[in-house]
Amino acid sequence: MSQPLRAKMGAIVLLIASLVGLAIALYAYFTPLTGVTGTLGALVAGAACFALAVMALLLMLVTGRGATIALRLLILIGIAGTFFAGLLLHQRWIDAAMVVGLIGLIIDIARPSSHARPAHF
Amino acid sequence: MPTFLPATHPRFRSVTSVLGTATALAACLTPITLLAQDQPSPQKTGSQEQGPQTNAAPIPLVPGEPTWDSFHGQLNAQKYSPLEQINADNVGDLEKVWEVHTGDVSDGHGDLPPTVWSATPVFANDTLYIGTPFYRILALDPGTGEEKWSFDTQSTLEALTQPALKNRGVAYWEAAEPDAGEACQKIVYLGTMDAQLFAVDADSGEPCASFADNGVLDVNQWNNTNAEWPLSLLQPPTVVGDHLILGWAGKDWAFEQAPPGNVFSINARTGEREWTFEVLPEEVREQSGTANIWTHMSADEELGLVYLPVSSPSPNYWGGNRTESAPLATSTTALDIETGEVVWSRQWVHHDIWDYDINSAPTLMDITVDGEEIPALIQATKMGFLFVVNRETGEDVWPIEERPVPGGDGSVEGEVYAPTQPFPTKPAPLLDQSEKPKIWALADAVSFGQCSALWEDLWYEGMYTPPTTQGEGALTYPDSSGGVQWGGVAFDPENQIAVVNTSHIVQYVKLYSREDYDKADSGSGNESGFSPQEGAPYGMRLEVARNWLGMPCWEPPFGELVALDMTTGDVKWRRPVGVTQQYGFFMPESWGSPTIGGPAITAGGIIFIGASMDAKVRAYSLETGEELWSDQAQAPSVSIPAVYEYEGRQYVAFIAGGNSILKDQVGDQVAVYALPK
Numbered sequence A: 001m002s003q004p005l006r007a008k009m010g011a012i013v014l015l016i017a018s019l020v021g022l023a024i025a026l027y028a029y030f031t032p033l034t035g036v037t038g039t040l041g042a043l044v045a046g047a048a049c050f051a052l053a054v055m056a057l058l059l060m061l062v063t064g065r066g067a068t069i070a071l072r073l074l075i076l077i078g079i080a081g082t083f084f085a086g087l088l089l090h091q092r093w094i095d096a097a098m099v100v101g102l103i104g105l106i107i108d109i110a111r112p113s114s115h116a117r118p119a120h121f
Numbered sequence B: 001m002p003t004f005l006p007a008t009h010p011r012f013r014s015v016t017s018v019l020g021t022a023t024a025l026a027a028c029l030t031p032i033t034l035l036a037q038d039q040p041s042p043q044k045t046g047s048q049e050q051g052p053q054t055n056a057a058p059i060p061l062v063p064g065e066p067t068w069d070s071f072h073g074q075l076n077a078q079k080y081s082p083l084e085q086i087n088a089d090n091v092g093d094l095e096k097v098w099e100v101h102t103g104d105v106s107d108g109h110g111d112l113p114p115t116v117w118s119a120t121p122v123f124a125n126d127t128l129y130i131g132t133p134f135y136r137i138l139a140l141d142p143g144t145g146e147e148k149w150s151f152d153t154q155s156t157l158e159a160l161t162q163p164a165l166k167n168r169g170v171a172y173w174e175a176a177e178p179d180a181g182e183a184c185q186k187i188v189y190l191g192t193m194d195a196q197l198f199a200v201d202a203d204s205g206e207p208c209a210s211f212a213d214n215g216v217l218d219v220n221q222w223n224n225t226n227a228e229w230p231l232s233l234l235q236p237p238t239v240v241g242d243h244l245i246l247g248w249a250g251k252d253w254a255f256e257q258a259p260p261g262n263v264f265s266i267n268a269r270t271g272e273r274e275w276t277f278e279v280l281p282e283e284v285r286e287q288s289g290t291a292n293i294w295t296h297m298s299a300d301e302e303l304g305l306v307y308l309p310v311s312s313p314s315p316n317y318w319g320g321n322r323t324e325s326a327p328l329a330t331s332t333t334a335l336d337i338e339t340g341e342v343v344w345s346r347q348w349v350h351h352d353i354w355d356y357d358i359n360s361a362p363t364l365m366d367i368t369v370d371g372e373e374i375p376a377l378i379q380a381t382k383m384g385f386l387f388v389v390n391r392e393t394g395e396d397v398w399p400i401e402e403r404p405v406p407g408g409d410g411s412v413e414g415e416v417y418a419p420t421q422p423f424p425t426k427p428a429p430l431l432d433q434s435e436k437p438k439i440w441a442l443a444d445a446v447s448f449g450q451c452s453a454l455w456e457d458l459w460y461e462g463m464y465t466p467p468t469t470q471g472e473g474a475l476t477y478p479d480s481s482g483g484v485q486w487g488g489v490a491f492d493p494e495n496q497i498a499v500v501n502t503s504h505i506v507q508y509v510k511l512y513s514r515e516d517y518d519k520a521d522s523g524s525g526n527e528s529g530f531s532p533q534e535g536a537p538y539g540m541r542l543e544v545a546r547n548w549l550g551m552p553c554w555e556p557p558f559g560e561l562v563a564l565d566m567t568t569g570d571v572k573w574r575r576p577v578g579v580t581q582q583y584g585f586f587m588p589e590s591w592g593s594p595t596i597g598g599p600a601i602t603a604g605g606i607i608f609i610g611a612s613m614d615a616k617v618r619a620y621s622l623e624t625g626e627e628l629w630s631d632q633a634q635a636p637s638v639s640i641p642a643v644y645e646y647e648g649r650q651y652v653a654f655i656a657g658g659n660s661i662l663k664d665q666v667g668d669q670v671a672v673y674a675l676p677k
Helices: A001-008 A011-028 A040-061 A065-088 A092-110 B010-014 B022-036 B441-446 B450-457 B514-519
Strands: B005-008 B095-101 B115-117 B123-124 B129-132 B136-140 B147-152 B165-167 B171-174 B186-193 B196-201 B217-218 B238-240 B245-246 B262-267 B273-278 B299-301 B305-309 B331-336 B342-347 B363-369 B372-380 B386-390 B400-404 B421-424 B473-476 B491-492 B497-499 B505-515 B538-544 B560-565 B570-574 B600-602 B605-607 B616-621 B625-633 B642-646 B650-655 B669-674
Touching: A001 A011, A001 B196, A011 A040, A011 A065, A040 A092, A040 B450, A065 A092, B123 B171, B123 B238, B136 B186, B171 B238, B238 B299, B262 B497, B299 B363, B363 B491, B491 B514, B491 B600, B491 B616, B505 B514, B514 B538, B600 B642
Parallel strands: B115 B165
Antiparallel strands: B005 B342, B095 B669, B123 B129, B129 B136, B136 B147, B171 B186, B186 B196, B196 B217, B238 B245, B245 B262, B262 B273, B299 B305, B305 B331, B331 B342, B363 B372, B372 B386, B400 B421, B473 B505, B491 B497, B497 B560, B505 B538, B560 B570, B600 B605, B605 B616, B616 B625, B642 B650, B650 B669
């Protein structure tokens, strides 16, 4: 794995988990007899997953320390909220996706920050 | 004040009803105030217009064979099936073997009013018969759901007396001694919003030419007092022998006057009227109305009695226009099936100003109490009381006491309050109405004390605190939709266990002078809980007690399933039923759900019930109350499930039609379950 790709791996995991969560939420919203068919709750969970996906992309792009921290904080709140929504919607696969997303976030947090990266002379 | 009026009483000779998600709860519970819409009322005590024609042999209280050929399965309203193929060990294997979508559904956003579909499927003639809220009859193959025939009444789809298109199904009759080769020896009946009763041949779906006017009986032709408002036949007739006993639904919350609650006995073959029973005394019929029978009835054919659950008179929350005694209103009344004469009656709410209609058919049961076998009847009520009496005489099984209740606060003119009300000593009330409902700390905290403030502004002096014009009004608990709704009580005759589902909702009601009402109601429409009681000096406002987030201000659970040992009158077990849901979010199971619809019991030891907000259908253990199985339906199954056997296989059929009062979700699904082959 190339160095840049390895640096982005956490965000990539988060992105994939968010997209999977989005797909599950949309399935739950549109498919009959899911228990949450056509409900606002399923739609909100889908929107939250979409927002997480966007933030995962941003996480790959931003370099500033402050912006990164703020973004990670927002993502953590988003994951927690979506997990809770999935719990209340009885959509356990959304929760599973959020757990994976959290792992992605942790990986991202664990990666060396841009400020600590060795300079290439 | 008399609570027990024997047939010899002179009145009967002259006179014949977690945060964001928690917000969901509020919205779910709000419209429950409107549940009391389907109300009926009566008029005269059994004027016989024609000799009865009965050729059916009396059947025992509990049929020897499995039957599910009427609204409650059987005329005894036990909702019991002796089938035991599905039991506690295998119910978890149940699978949906067929489903049908009728197409007769509206969410109210188009040209049509919303639909409310609470039909119990009727199994008879090797066919499943179902009425729809578009007033069609479907005859389905019970094993596959394939349509045998359908009949469209072409009825108006206008909400004439109700805010929704409502239907609670069809009734079935067959001749005890059929004329060979003649049509209509088996008939299916369906009523409509504009009070037309249709009779069609059960085999072909063709109208019965020999019934009334080519298969259509106009019941509104007998609506001759306060006839400005039509009658509605939303509940199928109760078929007793060759009689169709007809009640109707009206509109008693909107007007002071309304058609008085007459009950009609109709010849099942010809549609001719046999007798008319009038509930309200003659002296109040012009200025009041309803006290009708808007739900199904029960009957004991061996005793020759039909039992009427009678609703309250109009208007719902002010009784200054009916201060004369109306002993048959808000009662259980037993009539002679042949003549319509009153045999006995028990009034459960004196001078009803809380809309506490008797809203479910009494369940008939033979029970053994202290070693004595008693032909009993249990009447569930909106108040959450269960009154148990001898069904032959109306006398108490366990003592029913008249206890003092609060009088008015002097703010309502013309009102005369009943000094006492009947309280059963056993079984214990299904809901604890002994004290002011406790404030839910969570709802109070997240609204920064709004619930506490509301509680302080509500007048409450105990059960039966009357409406007032003061403050925010008077707190009422249970609410007007009922601690127990029209689903009533199911009963296992083998083990003498009764089961009933409840709702726990707190409301408050305030009366407004006509002038103040017109100001308060301007621009608010009906959605805010205002009702005009037009013609009365007071309009009213009825609200569910919630905080600004929509959370109920009182403690959960919001609905329970309760099992009673009828030999002792004691609670066997109780548990929250269903799950409250809003915006798709499910609340904790311990909170339960308000319920509309009723349970069915089988000899396999299973309780089947939908009824809850989360649109799931469930099976519970009759012995322990443990949830054993569930499946997702299209909408809340606000009906009574049907249990039947066809070609050696046991089926359970649910109608998932929804009711906007419970949740803003409608459906057109018939879902039928069985064990895998």
